[in-house]
Amino acid sequence: MCEVSVIIPNYNGKHYLKVCLDSLRRQTYQDFQTILVDNGSQDGSREYIQENYPEVQMIALKENTGFCGAVNTGIRASKTPYVLLLNNDTETEPEFVENLVKAVKRKPEIFSVQAKMIQMHDKTRMDDGGNFYCALGWAFAEGKGKPEREYWEEKKIFSSCAGAAIYSRKILDKIGLFDEVHFAYLEDMDICYRAMLRGYENWFCPGARVYHVGSGTSGSRYNLFKVRYSSRNNVYLAYKNMPILQLIWNVPLLCLGFLIKALFFTAKGYGGEYIKGLKNGIEISKQNRDKKVRGIPPGICFKIQLELYKNIVKKLTS
Numbered sequence: 001m002c003e004v005s006v007i008i009p010n011y012n013g014k015h016y017l018k019v020c021l022d023s024l025r026r027q028t029y030q031d032f033q034t035i036l037v038d039n040g041s042q043d044g045s046r047e048y049i050q051e052n053y054p055e056v057q058m059i060a061l062k063e064n065t066g067f068c069g070a071v072n073t074g075i076r077a078s079k080t081p082y083v084l085l086l087n088n089d090t091e092t093e094p095e096f097v098e099n100l101v102k103a104v105k106r107k108p109e110i111f112s113v114q115a116k117m118i119q120m121h122d123k124t125r126m127d128d129g130g131n132f133y134c135a136l137g138w139a140f141a142e143g144k145g146k147p148e149r150e151y152w153e154e155k156k157i158f159s160s161c162a163g164a165a166i167y168s169r170k171i172l173d174k175i176g177l178f179d180e181v182h183f184a185y186l187e188d189m190d191i192c193y194r195a196m197l198r199g200y201e202n203w204f205c206p207g208a209r210v211y212h213v214g215s216g217t218s219g220s221r222y223n224l225f226k227v228r229y230s231s232r233n234n235v236y237l238a239y240k241n242m243p244i245l246q247l248i249w250n251v252p253l254l255c256l257g258f259l260i261k262a263l264f265f266t267a268k269g270y271g272g273e274y275i276k277g278l279k280n281g282i283e284i285s286k287q288n289r290d291k292k293v294r295g296i297p298p299g300i301c302f303k304i305q306l307e308l309y310k311n312i313v314k315k316l317t318s
Helices: 014-025 045-052 064-079 096-104 169-175 187-197 224-240 243-265 271-287 298-317
Strands: 006-008 032-039 055-063 082-086 091-092 110-119 126-128 132-134 138-139 156-157 164-167 201-212
Touching: 006 064, 006 096, 014 032, 014 045, 014 091, 032 045, 032 064, 045 055, 055 064, 064 082, 064 224, 082 096, 096 110, 096 164, 096 201, 110 132, 110 187, 126 201, 132 187, 132 298, 164 169, 164 201, 169 187, 187 224, 187 298, 224 243, 224 271, 243 271, 243 298
Parallel strands: 006 032, 006 082, 032 055, 110 201
Antiparallel strands: 082 164, 091 201, 110 126, 110 164, 132 138, 156 201
16 A cells, blocks of 8 residues: 555646646655546546546546545545645656655654745745744735745744645544635645644645646636635634634734735725625634534643734734
8 A cells, every 4th residue: 555645636727737747757755646636627637637647546526626625535535644735736846755755754743744835937936835824814825935945944834735735644534624615725724723723733844845836726816716715714714713712812803904905905906805705704604613613722722822923923024
């Protein structure tokens, strides 16, 4: 049996697949299987995989189940101790898988390890050096657009970007898979937040390098779909993972953060979609009260709260 399953969600991404899959063929570490979960593509992706990559196990879904539905399908189909999620619009360096495996096996309390994500079209610039969440209700990627040479240190992060990250199945079995209520966006922040609430850790591994196009499925950095789902899921993320007293404590800062974002997206022409997303986030939070975190030790909540404050400073000074 292989040690790792590389799971690639795909939706009409045929034009990205050759670069992504060819780079996996060049890996120094080969004790892995590749599972591509196709989300009802209509661009010939399935036929292309069958004809050119017989080593890839393809799971063909009838419709688009979103990122969460696709990766959960792949995780359930795999049997390996570790699962590595990889976006289709990526190109991995030869030691990518090897270095992620070494990093996640370093100690048992590590839940996830994120690779060093570099911009595909400017390989001197960072795309994502680890994800963070702050008390303003903002999720952000560290280092975006900055020189990649500045991000060489292995370090603990709040969350791994699921576009290129490895996860421990043993811990997934304890905390559950990706929450499909998210559909797309912030599902990786949610699952890592859940792991932290149970005392596990998330890390950044600069030795695992991957080049990323970005917005390969949604099509652009800002669009109606992305703005609405991101704002919706921001509300749901905070409601779900903060115990009630902590949530009440953070309401003033969360409201301030959402107001600032609403003004920002209004200037971009997406203000209406952002507000609709916030309202929808309140609705789905009410509908999913059963998923709200409970029984978390106060010490862990306090530790995370301090990090939420610290991450405000990180965001404003980055």
